Each structure stands twice: as structure tokens, then as C-alpha cells.
Amino acid sequence: MVHENCGVVGIFSLDGHNVIPFVIDSLRALQHRGQEAWGIAVPGKSPFRRLGLISSAAAEFPTVVKKYKSHAAIGHVRYSTLGKSTLENAQPLKVKDLCVAHNGTIANVEELSGMVGGCTFTPQTMSDTLVAAQRLVMHLADKEDMAEAMHILKGEMVGSFCFTFLTDGGSVYAARDPRGFRPLVLGHHRETNTYMVASESCALAAVGAQLVRDVEPGELVKMSKGGISSQQFANEKPHAHCAFEYTYFAHPSSIMEGINIYAARKRIGQFLARKFPITNADVVVPVPDSARPAALGYAQELGLPFEEGLLKDRYSRKGSMRSFIEPYQSDRVEINKGIIPIQEVVEGKHVIVVDDSIVRGTSSAEIIKTLRMVGASRVSLVVTYPPIRYPCYAGIDFPSQEELVAYQHGVTEDSNATIGARVSQVIGADHIAYNDTSNLAKAIGMPEEELCFTCSTGNYAPLGIRPVFKSRIQMKGE
Ligand code: SF4
Structure with missing residues (x-):
């Protein structure tokens, strides 16, 4: 199975500026969250994806900035928690007219894949992001409302997620799981009137954007021509912010839940x-x-x-x-x-x-x-x-x-x-x-009860599961 941690961004310029340079620079600032692959998606095109570090594709930047010119985009840097490091597993992924980038892990992906007819997935090719995106697209076709679709999908999923979504219509969405396992922040670049969400505030700083606030656990943020709006699609307490972000994973310059990592x-x-x-x-x-x-x-x-x-x-x-x-x-x-x-x-x-x-x-x-x-x-x-x-x-x-x-x-x-x-x-x-x-x-x-320490204590209550532990070979196929 392919599960993702990684870093995500979602950017929308209300004044119509080309945001691709912002996407590249903000992803570079998130490189510590994933060094295996990266990608960018803009409305109406197949996502651009590459293996390796962003800097190793520097020669392509001028072409990418021109070819993918857009006032709306999402981006991703990948570090696989499970699965092989291949280009086909790089993100963003596209399902119908929805592009998706994901930071987190969907723990019940096999169950979820059954809901999207996933019998052809193998342990090496199953992607939790792809399965979640397919299921979300099914709910969207039915409900025609992202918050409602996310509310239903959340009820079907077990795990952690920060998603950024991009529709072919040009709207950017960001959704954070109701326990807040992984970080997500909202920022604004004044000079270009550009809103952005990113896994960490260091990605905002990299493009000169100001940190506005954390995206709340269970919140869906929408950025579109009509401006920025927000809805709660779920509420769960206590939160379970990953303690490991504070000791290891996050960049020292980042601010999460109002706390500077350094x-x-x-x-x-x-x-x-x-x-x-x-x-x-x-x-x-x-x-x-x-x-x-x-x-x-x-x-x-x-x-x-x-x-x-x-x-x-x-x-x-x-x-x-x-x-x-x-x-x-x-x-x-x-x-x-x-x-x-x-x-x-x-x-x-x-x-x-x-x-x-x-x-x-x-x-x-x-x-x-x-x-x-x-x-x-x-x-x-x-x-x-x-x-x-x-x-x-x-x-x-x-x-x-x-x-x-x-x-x-x-x-x-x-x-x-x-x-x-x-x-x-x-x-x-x-x-x-x-x-x-x-x-x-x-x-x-x-407060200790607002942090996740599951990897140390074995208390899986924040995730709501009692996992049956598997070997690495069973999980990653390697
Ligand atoms: S604290 Fe441990 S178990 Fe919880 S999200 Fe972080 S790494 Fe995973």
C-alpha cells in the first residue's frame, strides 16, 4: 500500500497573478517533509510530477512557470510512509476533474477501496490518497458540496489527513482532519492578494506571505474567485497534534498552533x-x-x-x-x-x-x-x-x-x-x-491530552482503531 506523509500547498491569487513561482518556492521550503518526489497541479491539465529534490529540476523551472501559468494551483512533496518511490506514486493525483495532494495516512484504505471497487489494487500499488480521492469524487457527484462530501468521507476514513484539492473550475480547497494530527496553516501575500495554505509556515515565509492562522482541525477552507471562505466539516475532541513534529519533523522556523518550533x-x-x-x-x-x-x-x-x-x-x-x-x-x-x-x-x-x-x-x-x-x-x-x-x-x-x-x-x-x-x-x-x-x-x-503520543504509549484512541500490527514486508511489499 502507498500511504503518504509529505508536505502540501494550495495557492490562489485573487488578483490573477501567476502563482507557479510561489508553488515552487513554497515546496522547496517544505523539502524537509519529503525528498522522494514532488509535483504541481493547475486547473485543466495533467499534474506535473518529478522524482527527487525540487532543486534537481531547476533547469525546468522557466518552462514550468510558463507552461503551467495559473492563478490557482496545488503542490506536493512526497515522503512515502508505505509503498515504493516511483513517479506513479508522486502527487498531486487527478481523479476526474479533481486534483488532490495529501499529507497523512488513511489507515483503513483496504476497507475504503472496497467502496470504490478497488479489487484490482495490490499491496504495492494501492494508494490511500487515490482511494480517498475516488471516494470523495463519488460523494461530490452525489452532494455537489465539498463540505458535505468531506463530512461523509471523514466518517468512512480512519487516519490523518491534510488535503489540498483543486477543481478544473479553478477553486482551491484545504481540509484538515478533525484531530489535527498533521499541521496546516493559512497565509496571505499582500502585494499579490494571494491566499495560500501550506503544511508549515516556513512555506509562507519563503514567498513573503504572512501567517494568518492555523487551519483548524475539521475545517475546510475554500479559495476561489469569490474570495476565501471556511466551514467546519467535523468536530472532534481532544485534538491529537503530532508530538513528533515538534521534536523532529517540522522546520525550526515554523509556527504551529502558535508555537515556534525552534x-x-x-x-x-x-x-x-x-x-x-x-x-x-x-x-x-x-x-x-x-x-x-x-x-x-x-x-x-x-x-x-x-x-x-x-x-x-x-x-x-x-x-x-x-x-x-x-x-x-x-x-x-x-x-x-x-x-x-x-x-x-x-x-x-x-x-x-x-x-x-x-x-x-x-x-x-x-x-x-x-x-x-x-x-x-x-x-x-x-x-x-x-x-x-x-x-x-x-x-x-x-x-x-x-x-x-x-x-x-x-x-x-x-x-x-x-x-x-x-x-x-x-x-x-x-x-x-x-x-x-x-x-x-x-x-x-x-496540554498533554492535546498531543498525540501513540507511537510511544500504544494508545490508539485518537485514531479510533485497535490495529493488528503487520511486518514491513506485508505493508510496503519490500
Ligand atoms: S505522535 Fe507518533 S503516532 Fe502520533 S502522529 Fe506523530 S509520529 Fe504518529
């Missing part, structure tokens, strides 16, 4: 220092890039030196990319080899390494080995996210329990300290201090 990460480091003060260390080193603010906060709180003891090789093919969201294990290992230690910073020292999470343990084990090779005398790992023991069915790619090192070495009733002790043996650390959900929620600045 400031939240720095606070997370400060709160960790109060909870796990390792005062006899010599230096605090972040794992680049997401953990930098947390490491700085940790070091400042304890008065320890903060140093960049690990650097990403920006010039190798994979070195500057993000390892966790790479779909294939060989690519993850190649990225980790692109992390270079600074011997002068760590040699002969007790090093506190601050990382945003331990998922499979691949990256952490490589980094610790590297630090020891250049002479670190002791390596303590401070982890901003609690142990990840359960698959995410709301859009992040740790789909099978067998891949999760904290699951392999810690069953449900174990404490974080016990899991830390076991995982430290596996990855070669002298000590691991894992954050907990309550400390993390306080540091983010949100």
Missing part, C-alpha cells in the same frame, strides 16, 4: 536538563540538524559547553539529506556515513549527544561508533522523544514494530529507564536518558 526544541532541552542533569560531562553535542536547539537548551541550562562535534557532509550526494525519512536502509546508512566528527571537540571527553529520537537505532549506533573512533571517552545520549515502540498510523514512517529498537528491547510495562539501559547496550552508548510524554508536553507548551 523555541519549543530549545525548551525541550532545558526541561531535559532539569530532569536528567548529567553535570560531570565535558561537552554537549547535537546530532545535526533537528536536535541542535535542544542540545543548546540542555547545555545552557546546566552551564556546560555546547559544541558542534558532528557535522553533516553537505557535499556528498546524501550527506545533507535527512536519514530517518529515507525509505531504504542502504540510503539511511549512506547518510549516516556523511556525518563527520570533529576530533578536537570530543577526544578524551565525556560527550553528551542530544538526539531527537531513536527509531531503528541505525543512526545512533553509527554516530556513537564514530565518536568512539575519534577518542570520546564516554558517550551519554539524551533523547528528546520518549521511546518509540508502536507503529504510527497517522503519517510517519515507522510502520512495523519489528523495526523499532525500543520495541525490540522494551515491552509495554517497562520504564523508560529500563528501556534506555537495554537500548544503550544495543547501540553502544554508555547511558541513554529518554524523555517522557509529560515532560515533553510541558516543554512544547501544550
Whole structure:
């Protein structure tokens, strides 16, 4: 099956400006959310889609800007939570006269595919976005109203979604799931009177647009010649904003639910220092890039030196990319080899390494080995996210329990300290201090019950499912 996380944008210029340059620049700003494929859709044409980074198609930009000239468009960057990285899985997708881009995961896609006659789908080709879009088009044909159609579709779907839609008539819509798992913001570019929605506010900033507000969970925003309007298609409480966005996934400059990601990460480091003060260390080193603010906060709180003891090789093919969201294990290992230690910073020292999470343990084990090779005398790992023991069915790619090192070495009733002790043996650390959900929620600045921690706690209530866990091969066909 093909499930999506990714980044989405939807843009409409009320003054009729060509928005394609905005789409390209805003997607580039969302590249950290997906590096496998990207695409743009405009009314009345087949979507333009490419594999790889947006920058690698730079030579095509002038042609794309001219050929797809439009005052209305949607765009997408893709990172597959399940399924193969092929062009046919790139988005936006088009079903009849509706183009769709999706960030999230529809967990009951097989059930939904039965409603659209999906018996020909295979586990490798089934796309949750395509199935949801086909079902939405069926409801639209019946109801002729997007909010009503979304209300019905929401009742049929289990999972997380931020959709942007584009009709051949030239209207742009954005819909966020009623729990608000994935982020979505609304912005406005004054000079061109252009409205836009995007997964993160960094995409607004990239084109000089102002952040207006978050799109509310359960809200449908419509942008068309008649202006901008909004309707609630569903209301559900409590919300379940993904806590992993705050520690790892989102860009540090972004603002979500009124909280700046950089400031939240720095606070997370400060709160960790109060909870796990390792005062006899010599230096605090972040794992680049997401953990930098947390490491700085940790070091400042304890008065320890903060140093960049690990650097990403920006010039190798994979070195500057993000390892966790790479779909294939060989690519993850190649990225980790692109992390270079600074011997002068760590040699002969007790090093506190601050990382945003331990998922499979691949990256952490490589980094610790590297630090020891250049002479670190002791390596303590401070982890901003609690142990990840359960698959995410709301859009992040740790789909099978067998891949999760904290699951392999810690069953449900174990404490974080016990899991830390076991995982430290596996990855070669002298000590691991894992954050907990309550400390993390306080540091983010949100009530714990408004955040999703399912991958740590195994509580799938926000999704309303009791999943039967499958292996990676069953889910991705690889
Ligand atoms: S399960 Fe984890 S990664 Fe998935 S939405 Fe919830 S907090 Fe985020």
C-alpha cells in the first residue's frame, strides 16, 4: 500500500497573478517533509510530477512557470510512509476533474477501496490518497458540496489527513482532519492578494506571505474567485497534534498552533536538563540538524559547553539529506556515513549527544561508533522523544514494530529507564536518558491530552482503531 506523509500547498491569487513561482518556492521550503518526489497541479491539465529534490529540476523551472501559468494551483512533496518511490506514486493525483495532494495516512484504505471497487489494487500499488480521492469524487457527484462530501468521507476514513484539492473550475480547497494530527496553516501575500495554505509556515515565509492562522482541525477552507471562505466539516475532541513534529519533523522556523518550533526544541532541552542533569560531562553535542536547539537548551541550562562535534557532509550526494525519512536502509546508512566528527571537540571527553529520537537505532549506533573512533571517552545520549515502540498510523514512517529498537528491547510495562539501559547496550552508548510524554508536553507548551503520543504509549484512541500490527514486508511489499 502507498500511504503518504509529505508536505502540501494550495495557492490562489485573487488578483490573477501567476502563482507557479510561489508553488515552487513554497515546496522547496517544505523539502524537509519529503525528498522522494514532488509535483504541481493547475486547473485543466495533467499534474506535473518529478522524482527527487525540487532543486534537481531547476533547469525546468522557466518552462514550468510558463507552461503551467495559473492563478490557482496545488503542490506536493512526497515522503512515502508505505509503498515504493516511483513517479506513479508522486502527487498531486487527478481523479476526474479533481486534483488532490495529501499529507497523512488513511489507515483503513483496504476497507475504503472496497467502496470504490478497488479489487484490482495490490499491496504495492494501492494508494490511500487515490482511494480517498475516488471516494470523495463519488460523494461530490452525489452532494455537489465539498463540505458535505468531506463530512461523509471523514466518517468512512480512519487516519490523518491534510488535503489540498483543486477543481478544473479553478477553486482551491484545504481540509484538515478533525484531530489535527498533521499541521496546516493559512497565509496571505499582500502585494499579490494571494491566499495560500501550506503544511508549515516556513512555506509562507519563503514567498513573503504572512501567517494568518492555523487551519483548524475539521475545517475546510475554500479559495476561489469569490474570495476565501471556511466551514467546519467535523468536530472532534481532544485534538491529537503530532508530538513528533515538534521534536523532529517540522522546520525550526515554523509556527504551529502558535508555537515556534525552534523555541519549543530549545525548551525541550532545558526541561531535559532539569530532569536528567548529567553535570560531570565535558561537552554537549547535537546530532545535526533537528536536535541542535535542544542540545543548546540542555547545555545552557546546566552551564556546560555546547559544541558542534558532528557535522553533516553537505557535499556528498546524501550527506545533507535527512536519514530517518529515507525509505531504504542502504540510503539511511549512506547518510549516516556523511556525518563527520570533529576530533578536537570530543577526544578524551565525556560527550553528551542530544538526539531527537531513536527509531531503528541505525543512526545512533553509527554516530556513537564514530565518536568512539575519534577518542570520546564516554558517550551519554539524551533523547528528546520518549521511546518509540508502536507503529504510527497517522503519517510517519515507522510502520512495523519489528523495526523499532525500543520495541525490540522494551515491552509495554517497562520504564523508560529500563528501556534506555537495554537500548544503550544495543547501540553502544554508555547511558541513554529518554524523555517522557509529560515532560515533553510541558516543554512544547501544550496540554498533554492535546498531543498525540501513540507511537510511544500504544494508545490508539485518537485514531479510533485497535490495529493488528503487520511486518514491513506485508505493508510496503519490500
Ligand atoms: S503516532 Fe507518533 S509520529 Fe504518529 S502522529 Fe502520533 S505522535 Fe506523530
